[in-house]
Every structure is written in structure tokens, then in C-alpha cells.
Amino acid sequence: MDIDQIREDTPALKEITFMNAAGSSISPECVYNGMAFILDEESRIGGYHAHAKYEQELEIDLYASLAQLINAKPSEIGIVENATIAWQKIFYGLATKWQKGDIILSTTTEYGANLIAFMHVKKLYGVETLTLADTEFGEVDTTAMDAQIESLKAEGKNVVLVSVSHLPSNNGLIQPAAEIGKIANKHNIIYLLDACQSIGLLPVNVQKIGCDFLTTTSRKFLRGPRGNGFLYASSKMLQTFEPAILDFFGAELDGANDYNLRKDARRFENWENAYALRAGLHAAVDYALDLGIHKIWKRTQIVSNKLRTAIAEIPGMHIADLGQKQSAIITCYHETKSSKEIRNFLEEKNIMLTLAGDHSAPWDGEKRKLPEKLRFSPHYYNDENDSDIVIEILKAAVK
Ligand SMILES: Cc1ncc(COP(=O)(O)O)c(C=O)c1O
Known part of the structure; x- marks a missing residue:
């Protein structure tokens, strides 16, 4: 390098001596320039015309780059405002199918905002969250995880989700995401990976990890701008998954009384977007891919x-x-x-x-x-x- x-x-x-990439990183100049370029175009010809002019970059190339970064397909990528909303759009969509007594499995180092959602679905639907046991070093103990799922099944419990923060933000732990994926897949349990602190820092390959969904942000180790993030939803999940909220970008009106869900992961997106931020994200991901x-x-x-x-x-x-x-x-x-x-x-x-x-x-x-x-x-x-x-x-x- x-x-x-x-x-x-x-x-x-x-x-400055910058040591806060896990908070909001300092970006390379190309990120600022990418954003400034779109803002400038918007100010000169208007937002809709600027969008149309740079459709290839903003609508096609960006998705291809994000997909390449995590070894997904462009149709499996959705861009949203931040990692939390990405996670919530998936979580609350899944929750529409959950029933009283269903179980979520998570980790002792799960992100605080995710815990609020766990408490929320407990209050709303009676869904319980249990923590997976840790090894003596602090990672999820995958042998114990397998045994825990077996014993929950034997009790007749329905485990509906494995939710893991890949790298917690409060310490240097790396959860064994792929090993966890193997156990979740073995038991056919949906696996949601919060990769907010790992994207842009280390190789994240959704095929190897075996997650069904992944969420992340732009501004941390990826060095993109504040105010956007993206998610991955596997092609398999997209066959049946319906987000809890939809606007007329995520779904298309079919006459005045029906709608058709978008086929790709952009069903999680909104109609209105900050395209300058997307240009910044594009510059950041291409910069990381080039390095x-x-x-x-x-x-x-x-x-x-x-x-x-x-x-x-x-x-x-x-x-x-x-x-x-x-x-x-x-x-x-x-x-x-x-x-x-x-x-x-x-x-x-x-x-x-x-x-x-x-x-x-x-x-x-x-x-x-x-x-x-x-x-x-x-x-x-x-x-x-x-x-x-x-x-x-x-x-x-x-x-
Ligand atoms: C592990 C983890 N998950 C999720 C988030 C939330 O990201 P955002 O602020 O982009 O919603 C953070 C932010 O620090 C994080 O560290």
C-alpha cells in the first residue's frame, strides 16, 4: 500500500491524528468531490435532471460496487439512511410474522439500538430474546449455540432469528460470523448480521458468512459520508420478504387499489433520496475496492x-x-x-x-x-x- x-x-x-474511524471516519477527498459534483449539478439544472443525467453512476454502478464489496448481486443491495434504519426495516418486516413465545437469539455484545427493538417486540408480540453463550474469550460459543438451539427445539420453541453485531462498537471483539452462519443455516433460522463496524475494515463475504440479511453504514471504516448506509437481502429472502413499511418506490401502484412489490432489495428504499450522499458513498466504496x-x-x-x-x-x-x-x-x-x-x-x-x-x-x-x-x-x-x-x-x- x-x-x-x-x-x-x-x-x-x-x-490531526485521526483515530475515530469507528465513530465517523475522515474521508478521502474523492468522497467530498463526488458529493460536491452532484450538489453543483443539482443547483444548476435541478435535482431531477441531475439525477437523470447521472443515472448510470447513481443507479447502476454504485449498486455493482457495493455488491462487489460483499460478494452479493446488485439486486440484493438497498441503500437507506443509516445502519439502524436498515436493520429496523428488516427486523420489523420479519416481526410481522412472529408470534407470542417465539425466540430471537442474540449476543452479549449486541448493539444498543437493536436491544431496544428486542424489548419492543417483546412488548408488542411477546417475542423473547435469549443471549448465546460466550467462550472464555468473549466470542459466541458456536458449540454451545448448536446445543442451545437443539434444546429449544426439544422444548417446542420456535427460534425465528439469529441477530449478531459482527464487530461491537464498544470493544475490539470480532464475532465468528461464518461459524455462526453455519449453525443458523443448519437449523434453518434467519440470520441478520449487523456489519456496521466491519464493512470497509475487513473482508465481508455474504456467501461465506451465510447470512440472510446484512446491514451497515457509510461513514465508519468505509470512509463514506454521514447520512447513508446500505443493506443486503439475499435473493432467497427476497422471494417472500415484505418490509413492514413501503412507499411507492418499494412498491408500485397497480391501479388505484393494489400494488406490486419491487423484485429487488430496493424495496427497502424510499422514493426521495440524497443523491449527493450516494455519490459520496460511491466514491468511498470504489476507493476501498481500488485499495x-x-x-x-x-x-x-x-x-x-x-x-x-x-x-x-x-x-x-x-x-x-x-x-x-x-x-x-x-x-x-x-x-x-x-x-x-x-x-x-x-x-x-x-x-x-x-x-x-x-x-x-x-x-x-x-x-x-x-x-x-x-x-x-x-x-x-x-x-x-x-x-x-x-x-x-x-x-x-x-x-
Ligand atoms: C455495531 C453497530 N451497529 C449499528 C450502529 C448504528 O449505525 P448508524 O448510526 O449508522 O445507524 C452502530 C453505530 O455506531 C454500530 O456500532
């Missing part, structure tokens, strides 16, 4: 593992990451200094990071009862100098 060129593509990296997602992952692992090791060596600092192999999310805390105080100190020195509280994965928070953590999320664009700066300033902050 040509790191000098990559840093040239994102000039702001000269001004190569395997190369991105290889480089980011080196950068993040090195930084995690160096943080662990600072007296009083504790790493809070779970998992045998970790993502580029590094969480840590100091024995006596509050994370807020340390974060403020670092930010004053132009190091951009964030705090990881329990709200993003409340069940994990409840289980481990750790103090509020610092969260560093470096990416492939960070260099040795960035790591050295972080370590030097962090040492000064906790002195």
Missing part, C-alpha cells in the same frame, strides 16, 4: 495491534478488548484518571478519538462493569508517526 499517496488523498491527516479490502485489513491489523500493545505497556492503562483476534477498535481505561479527562487532553493536542460507554452494548456493559473507556479506532491511513504521537501524549495525560 502506498501510504504516502493515501495520506495525500486525505490532506486533513496532516493537521483492496484484504490489503486494508492486513495493514489495519498491523497498525492497531501495535498501538494496542503500546497502550498496554503504559503503567496504569488497561486494555478492555475481548476476543482471541481483535478488530481495529481499541478500548482502554486508566486505573485512576477518568477517560473523559484523558480524551480532553488528547483532543487538545489534535488527537481525535472517542469514549466507549455502555450504551452501545449494554449487555456487555452489565456483564463486565468496566469504567467508561477510551476508544481508539485507527485505520490503514494511520502511520508510525501517528502511533508515536498517541503514545507520547497518552503517557503525558496519565502521568
Whole structure:
């Protein structure tokens, strides 16, 4: 990887040490330029005409690129406002078929917004959510998962969904998505993968993982703009799945009293869209594809593992990451200094990071009862100098 060129593509990296890709990443200039180009066209010829002029890029090429990124078909991709709405449109669509006593299986590190939806369907329909057991390292224990499903079946329970956050945002865990997929597929249970923190960071192949649905956002490790995300719905699911809400893009009126559902995954979309944001997403995904997602992952692992090791060596600092192999999310805390105080100190020195509280994965928070953590999320664009700066300033902050 040509790191000098990559840093040239994102000039702001000269001004700051950016370590918040898991929050909202800094984008390469092509993302801004892609958005500005469409905005400019819209301001000159109007939104509808600009859309018609760039239909090939916005309606065809973008879907092909997103599909390539996750090894799906373009017809299996839908673009929506963010990862949460992508997830909700799938979840609440599935929920229309659920009955009292049905079971959802999820993980101790599931994303906080998803937990609210679990509680919501419990209140609405009496559907219960159970957590899968973890291994001693924190990942889902897939042997125990298989046994748990067998025993639920023996009790006559109907498991309607396996819902997993691939990489939680509150620690460096990587859930074994493909192994979980094997068990879910074996038992014919629908599998929804929240890949919000993994897309753009590591290879995600929906065929290998065996998920029925996947949801993600644009602004994190993919380095796209804020305000959009996308989903994958497998061709098999699309044969029968009806979203819980539809407008006349997701479905076409058939006369005045009937409608026909769109055949592809764009049935999850709305008629009105921010096309400038889509142009930004397009630039971001093509940028990642050009660099190569395997190369991105290889480089980011080196950068993040090195930084995690160096943080662990600072007296009083504790790493809070779970998992045998970790993502580029590094969480840590100091024995006596509050994370807020340390974060403020670092930010004053132009190091951009964030705090990881329990709200993003409340069940994990409840289980481990750790103090509020610092969260560093470096990416492939960070260099040795960035790591050295972080370590030097962090040492000064906790002195
Ligand atoms: C694991 C995970 N899932 C879902 C989301 C929600 O993404 P969005 O804010 O785009 O809806 C986040 C955001 O931080 C996340 O970390």
C-alpha cells in the first residue's frame, strides 16, 4: 500500500491524528468531490435532471460496487439512511410474522439500538430474546449455540432469528460470523448480521458468512459520508420478504387499489433520496475496492495491534478488548484518571478519538462493569508517526 499517496488523498491527516474511524471516519477527498459534483449539478439544472443525467453512476454502478464489496448481486443491495434504519426495516418486516413465545437469539455484545427493538417486540408480540453463550474469550460459543438451539427445539420453541453485531462498537471483539452462519443455516433460522463496524475494515463475504440479511453504514471504516448506509437481502429472502413499511418506490401502484412489490432489495428504499450522499458513498466504496479490502485489513491489523500493545505497556492503562483476534477498535481505561479527562487532553493536542460507554452494548456493559473507556479506532491511513504521537501524549495525560 502506498501510504504516502493515501495520506495525500486525505490532506486533513496532516493537521490531526485521526483515530475515530469507528465513530465517523475522515474521508478521502474523492468522497467530498463526488458529493460536491452532484450538489453543483443539482443547483444548476435541478435535482431531477441531475439525477437523470447521472443515472448510470447513481443507479447502476454504485449498486455493482457495493455488491462487489460483499460478494452479493446488485439486486440484493438497498441503500437507506443509516445502519439502524436498515436493520429496523428488516427486523420489523420479519416481526410481522412472529408470534407470542417465539425466540430471537442474540449476543452479549449486541448493539444498543437493536436491544431496544428486542424489548419492543417483546412488548408488542411477546417475542423473547435469549443471549448465546460466550467462550472464555468473549466470542459466541458456536458449540454451545448448536446445543442451545437443539434444546429449544426439544422444548417446542420456535427460534425465528439469529441477530449478531459482527464487530461491537464498544470493544475490539470480532464475532465468528461464518461459524455462526453455519449453525443458523443448519437449523434453518434467519440470520441478520449487523456489519456496521466491519464493512470497509475487513473482508465481508455474504456467501461465506451465510447470512440472510446484512446491514451497515457509510461513514465508519468505509470512509463514506454521514447520512447513508446500505443493506443486503439475499435473493432467497427476497422471494417472500415484505418490509413492514413501503412507499411507492418499494412498491408500485397497480391501479388505484393494489400494488406490486419491487423484485429487488430496493424495496427497502424510499422514493426521495440524497443523491449527493450516494455519490459520496460511491466514491468511498470504489476507493476501498481500488485499495483492496484484504490489503486494508492486513495493514489495519498491523497498525492497531501495535498501538494496542503500546497502550498496554503504559503503567496504569488497561486494555478492555475481548476476543482471541481483535478488530481495529481499541478500548482502554486508566486505573485512576477518568477517560473523559484523558480524551480532553488528547483532543487538545489534535488527537481525535472517542469514549466507549455502555450504551452501545449494554449487555456487555452489565456483564463486565468496566469504567467508561477510551476508544481508539485507527485505520490503514494511520502511520508510525501517528502511533508515536498517541503514545507520547497518552503517557503525558496519565502521568
Ligand atoms: C455495531 C453497530 N451497529 C449499528 C450502529 C448504528 O449505525 P448508524 O448510526 O449508522 O445507524 C452502530 C453505530 O455506531 C454500530 O456500532
